[in-house]
Amino acid sequence: MTSAAVAETWAGGPSGAGSFVFMYMGTGIGCGIVLNDEVVRGTSGNAGEIGHIIVDPGGAPCDCGMRGCVKSTSIPQVLVARAVEAGVLDGPLEELTGPAIQESFSALCAAAAAGDPKAEEIIDHSAVLVARAVSTITNALDVDRVVFGGPFWTCLSQRYLERVPALVREGSATRKIHEIEVVGTGVGEDVGAIGAACLVLEHTLAPRSQRLLLEG
Template sequence: MSELRPPAPRRGTNLPKMGDFNLTVILDAIRRSTSGLSRVELAQIVGLSPQTISNISRRLLDQGLIVEAGKYGNGPGKPRTILRLNPAGMYAVGVHLDPAVTTCVLLDLVGNVVQQESFGTPDAGGPRAVVDSLAAAVTKLVSDSGVNAESIAGLGVSAPGPIDRDQGTVVDPPLLDGWNRVALRDAVAKATGMETILDKDVTGAAVAETWAGGDTGTGSFVFFYIGTGIGCSIVLEDEVVRGISGNAGEMGHIMVDPEGAECDCGLRGCVKVACIPPVMVAAAVAAGLVPDARQDESIGSGTCLQERFAALLDLADEGNDEALAIIDRSAVLISRAVSAITNVLDVERAVFGGPFWSRLAPYYLDRLPELVNTSSSTRDIHEIEIASSGVGEDVGAVGAACLVLEHVLAPKAQRLLLQN
């Protein structure tokens, strides 16, 4: 019988680290207020003393992260000064690596896209060609923006999973041949000269939602990323849950159709073989709705998939019954996975986004609320809201930039722990 080992002791904190944590708490409270907050309101919200609020506010003002944005007063007493984020106080670069198109954005502190660049992800040349193209695009992005490079906090890369966050590698992602254990984080850092963070695209999307999504990015929710595959990311009480290896949210092997096709895991009717966009396109090809391009290109590859998916949705928009049936079936099957996940986590909402979402949204938003809430174990207590991302089309790239802002500025309990 193996000897039981006690858990590793948690290390404590000290006053400087407590001060840094309080600074991020105050900054986060200001960020989440659409109209700004006074120092008095901050003290009420975060529970710190007026003196602490005053001292930290001065630090944030001196660092240029917040600004004083006028005064207000509705009664007797001195008008209160409103504090808001300074959009130009900090910037971050985000890169979304997709098998078809790589998108780069420059984001300001409040989550606005200042500059955007996109390029076709190179098919030839492997990871080296992609990194070189990425570095050139980032250099152009920063130059065209006119933003001082010293105000850019870093660069975030969101990539298809699975990933190894500790090593900064992507581990054999779908549709990126030859990308097994590619040290993408370090390669991008070397090529751009920027401190770089790597995370999964769906995780980045969830971070983007918490940072720039507005009402849909608050509280507890699950973000469902509709791309070539479907992944989800979990946000509980405003904090993204990543899992021990950074790969939480892999939902491809949730069974949604027991009579469906066999999956490589040995089960039948898993999400990845039942209802993702390539499966919908394959059904459309089989029905003769869209051309079969397999003679010269795989039905699931980047540009080919996007074109045929768009053609399928065009037919649905025109009222084609077969196209509508394919989309409706996918919505029913997806609702089963969404219900399973939201029942386990007891969240407020399911948020959908990603490159394939905008065309599916009218159909899924018409069907999913009833399907999910009918299967909800908490339907007699609260409804599960079904919503579109508040970030928009570039949620993957915006999420990558938000990874940097989150890393630098978001309040986390880990900030209080002393390092070894």
Template sequence: MGDFNQSVILDAVRRSPDGCSRVDLIDATGLSAQTVSNIARRLLDSGLIVEAGKSGTGPGKPRTILRLNPAGMYAAGVHIDPAVLTCVLLDLTGRVVEHSVRPTPVGQDPQQVVASIQTELEQIISRSAVPREKIVGVGVAAPGPVEIDEGMVIDPPLLLGWHRVPLRDWLARLTGLPVFVDKDVTAAAVAEAWAGGDTGAGSFVFYYVGTGIGAGVVLRDEVERGSSGNAGEIGHIIVDPSGPPCSCGARGCVAVTCTPQALVAEAERRGVLPDTRLSSAASDVAVQFSRLCDLADLGNTAALDIIEQSARRTARAISVMTNMLDVDRVVIGGPYWRRLSAYYLRRVPVLLDELSVTRSIRAVPLVGTGVGDDVGAIGAACLVLERTLSPSATRLLLEG
């Protein structure tokens, strides 16, 4: 209970960007004045929070403001997208101290990718000059499915050769740091909750646009992972019954209509892009997808039609989730989001409102991520901070 109360205090301080006093913490948490005072002293002694001046100009003693100490703790994050490998180092406030982005090594040997991750992590740590003892762990965001308890990646469809890869154990052995593995879409939702500001508060769906499409879910400030940690697999929601056939046996699923690979395939089929006959490797798809967006930006009618069609399909997929979960908002982000954002933000909210069962009561806002392009890697690092600092109901399992 003491650990839980400490995490409650830290979370309350974290959610107060301008800082808060001990009296504010009593009001925000419902804990006693003595408990708040004792925990605040421990956190000050450990360097996780700092005193940041006084507040109050009226009668009575001015209150001491408490804030997170950015240098009190650091966490590293890695996002493994089939096309791009991103590594970041965050301070305790969620600010990116250092980062790197490079193409994911091509091939079917996961050990080669893990070795590349270790090299990138060592480089960003060295460049940051952060003392290694202040880095509390490494979070890794990987395509699902994953076994959370084992830190294992299980045959993700877009990472060939990744059969039951013990990612956590391999990377922990190479880095000497604790490692946490989670799904990329879950990590993105964690990033938004930790570092997204107002867009990450309350209940929301994070619609993740990467090489694959998925969704992270946060309900009442708690990330929902599901029984096995693999919530958010939305690839087989049908958004166009007359669309292309899917491996599941249906037609027009998200996986074959909304992903970058699906948009590129449609563009090649319609002659908007030359059919390069390159492999379906993520790096090749990324190049072609960029060309498609360039054409749309230049006003190419057919390219615009493909992206508009994907916006309609995306709205249908999102409406399934918002109608089921009744969330405050939808947040969209991921490696491919920036190129689509102008089109989707103009079109999807209108369509989503038309499909909402609560439209007569309230609108469901749709916004772009407040975290940026590195949301997956930032979320991976936030996984470490979340497990270390955030209050969770699972911590209150009490034995009789």
């Protein structure tokens, strides 16, 4: 599938002129970039590698040598570790593999949904940090839309959609010129197109996410 076709799918057809980013919430956090209907891939296919955007200066140390990157503060493994520290989830944390991370992360989200204040704080704080990364990206690229998806999105969607849109609006350098829409996959009239885009992105981004996990 050519870039243009992919972009057209993402944008929901020929009438959907689109400049937007797709935030992929997996065991890594990455983004797909579409500018004026063209998928941006970069020289080595790694455009959208956003894990080391600093969202919390002075925050948790990252394997890149900096502190407070998206990767070291906001990916599911980190939130699960925080939940264990806070006593929301039972430990131990060693040897957490993909399915175990998903399971623990679901338990954390369920605790937040049930009103556990520590769980709520962990998820809500991550929404603030991820929104900072999104603002950096949307300000640099001047997109009009942010679409969230990926294997860990469903679990986060309710709390994130209550917070991230307003945070991204506040953080937008172009807020007086145009709105930035923040949506989740499967939400709204473009559900089919966004779902198809998700499939495409799972194929293109998932291997990278796994690599990030292994590197971590």
